[in-house]
Amino acid sequence: MITGQPLPYFQPLIDTATGRIAGYEALARLRHDDGRIVSAGPLFTDPRTPAHDLLELDRTIRKLALERFRDNPGGFLTLNISPQWIGQLQPNKPLPSLQLLAEIGLAPEQIVFEITELQGDIDQLREVVKRYREAGIRIAIDDFGAGYSMLDRVLALEPDILKLDIQLFRQAASGNGNSGDFVRALALMAEKSGCWIIAEGVETEQELHFALECGARYVQGYLFAKPEENFLPERAVEAQFSALRDHYVSSKLAERAQLAKLRAQLTELFGLLNNWLSTGARPEDLPAHANYPWLLRCFLCDAHGTQISPNYEWQQERWQADPHYLDHNWSWRPYFYQILAEAGEDSRVILSNRYRDATTNQYCMTSGLFIDNSRHLLLVDIDLDAI
Known part of the structure; x- marks a missing residue:
């Protein structure tokens, strides 16, 4: 009862x-x-x-x-x-x-x-x-x-x-x-x-x-x-909600500013990596990790998405080459077609959506740029927790 x-x-x-x-x-x-x-x-x-x-x-x-x-x-x-x-x-x-x-x-x-x-x-x-x-x-x-x-x-x-x-x-x-x-x-x-x-x-x-x-x-x-037990006036929380929504918009604008800063750093990094490739691509000559602490790895693919270089990863306080992914094709990844759409003489830096990296279990983004008249695709993986 x-x-x-x-x-x-x-x-x-x-x-x-x-x-x-x-x-x-x-x-x-x-x-x-x-x-x-x-x-x-x-x-x-x-x-x-x-x-x-x-x-x-x-x-x-x-x-x-x-x-x-x-x-x-x-x-x-x-x-x-x-x-x-x-x-x-x-x-x-x-x-x-x-x-x-x-x-x-x-x-x-x-x-x-x-x-x-x-x-x-x-x-x-x-x-x-x-x-x-x-x-x-x-x-x-x-x-x-x-x-x-x-x-x-x-x-x-x-x-x-x-x-x-x-x-x-x-x-x-x-x-x-x-x-x-x-x-x-x-x-x-x-x-x-x-x-x-x-x-x-x-x-x-x-x-x-x-x-x-x-x-x-x-x-x-x-x-x-x-x-x-009773109803509220229709506008009872309007001012409170408006202030909270404005705060949300401000936080999103701050994220956008952070993303713009990251894009500028990536543009700089891709320039350095392009020069590094042209001068022998030795791991010890990669840019200082302290300047780009969010950089997980970088690698090179051909225009069809097949990896033609080792992964260069920051491990044990130095850059090391990992050849395990040579000949893997990454064209199935969504970001590949984002970058492919930007290929050409005026190719620009593209950022993928956020995802969880299967190797490190970290949340990442991938950025890429076509180089050598779009014959090669230079890719970097970004650790979002380090940004």
């Missing part, structure tokens, strides 16, 4: 394009006799809670949230909906949620149904989602990125919004491990699929910066507002 009075709390979603509150997520709470407010969320994952009691709680919270939101001046409301309840619906019967919207008098266009899990009959779920969408309701997928094997089910539902898994998002925003690249890849996939991204659990400026870097359309979290 569930104890406590059910009530909805509301946490705002901030539109990153305007800094204004664009909508709210309705969250289930219980008020106890002593006045304590506790989250009802754990009940939905506790197998000891009777399914009938959960269904009643879910419907009560949903009805109260919709009634409260009906008097809100605008925006949208997201409601969690479990496939567990969808699985109990009878085919071709009216959908209770649509009936409830009509009863309360809310336009479906103001509602987002947030699918909280993707277990169960995907065909039935897809059919119900289709009916919701035909009525004008938008569909969001919660915890996107948490269940990698569920990607096919996400694609099958063709959602309008993807909410990044909060634990994965926080790990990625902290800069630990490979999760940052993984989340960026998920966000890019979402963008190409026409989905908007919601980043929830944003509690720090660093997490906001990462959300913006991922192209999040909406952000949600304690950095701006905790879940509350």
Whole structure:
């Protein structure tokens, strides 16, 4: 039996394009006799809670949230909906949620149904989602990125919004491990699929910066507002968000200035390396490593991407030649075609995207320049941690 009075709390979603509150997520709470407010969320994952009691709680919270939101001046409301309840619906019967919207008098266009899990009959779920969408309701997928094997089910539902898994998002925003690249890849996939991204659990400026870097359309979290019983004015956090966004832009401009400095250093380095090649290419004659501490290695390829020189790497406080990669062809690497496009008399220094180097397990970029009338390609690998 569930104890406590059910009530909805509301946490705002901030539109990153305007800094204004664009909508709210309705969250289930219980008020106890002593006045304590506790989250009802754990009940939905506790197998000891009777399914009938959960269904009643879910419907009560949903009805109260919709009634409260009906008097809100605008925006949208997201409601969690479990496939567990969808699985109990009878085919071709009216959908209770649509009936409830009509009863309360809310336009479906103001509602987002947030699918909280993707277990169960995907065909039935897809059919119900289709009916919701035909009525004008938008569909969001919660915890996107948490269940990698569920990607096919996400694609099958063709959602309008993807909410990044909060634990994965926080790990990625902290800069630990490979999760940052993984989340960026998920966000890019979402963008190409026409989905908007919601980043929830944003509690720090660093997490906001990462959300913006991922192209999040909406952000949600304690950095701006905790879940509350009442709604906030639309512009309640606009000034705060604007200041944080300006700080983000400033940090990106600083990164751009750093990149411009690196390009200037690379131009200088390529000049020295070109001269070094023409005077015998002895490892001991390479430029002083102290002047370019980010330089991992340099090597020469032919115009087709086949390596024709050893790798020259800084090891044990001196430059050493490593012949292991002679005759390897690197034309399959994305950066090769970036550089190839710039080949010619006015060839310029090109930088690849960031990647993890398989040999050193370091985050790197590769830069290249065609030389000798585009007959040879001079490449250098850059250690990003040293910049």
